[in-house]
Amino acid sequence: MKLHDEFPTDHKLAQVYRWGAALCGLVLLLFGCLGFADQLSPFNTHGSHIAGMSTNGVLSLLSVIFGLVLIAGAIVGGNVASTVNMSVGALFLLSGFAHVFILDKPANFLGFGMTNVVFSFLMGLVILTFGMYGRVTSRLPHDNPYWRRRHPRQAAREAAARRAALRAPASLPGTGSNTGRAR
Known part of the structure; x- marks a missing residue:
């Protein structure tokens, strides 16, 4: 790398x-x-x-x-x-x-x-x-590449959670899982 x-x-x-x-x-x-x-x-x-x-x-x-x-x-x-x-x-x-x-x-x-x-x-x-600047501190934000480099496991978990949240269908209020079906 x-x-x-x-x-x-x-x-x-x-x-x-x-x-x-x-x-x-x-x-x-x-x-x-x-x-x-x-x-x-x-x-x-x-x-x-x-x-x-x-x-x-x-x-x-x-x-x-x-x-x-x-x-x-x-x-x-x-x-x-x-x-x-x-x-x-x-x-x-x-x-x-x-x-x-x-x-x-x-x-x-x-x-x-x-x-x-x-x-x-x-x-x-x-x-x-x-x-x-931005490389050396105890409170780097989690989107900082140096934080991700120092905490690879936690960064991987957070990235997986973000990907899962993007893949999950967004449900709108008032609509159920049977949208599009008439009763």
Whole structure:
């Protein structure tokens, strides 16, 4: 089974994943392109400042790459966009944690400053939230594909009950089983 087979193509959650990925991807793409426009040196550990954050050529390149990955996920949509959002969001959070410990050290080859760390945490949480929306909660509606995936037996019983209800003839009030027969 492919990832997107369980997800109806017109499901409302697909739009959340798509728009979230596209929005965050555009922000990262813009930041990376502004870094390239300033012709930054690739490994400058002090970095130039763009949009209040320090950056260098490598960080600009990574921003463009992750921006394009998020935009590609938005184009594909569905579960792919959700999974891409969750993966990229987790990477941003890990990057924030890692860079807290290497600020002002030679290992800080991306030229991160404290504003970059805060941005990494915030962007990671936003992207992760877009990816997890409708997938992770204790009260998913029963028509949600992720609820059906987690509760296959109950979902099968409910689907069988719906099919049985559709097959049962609808009786109108005032008519009996002998409709059409004259007495």
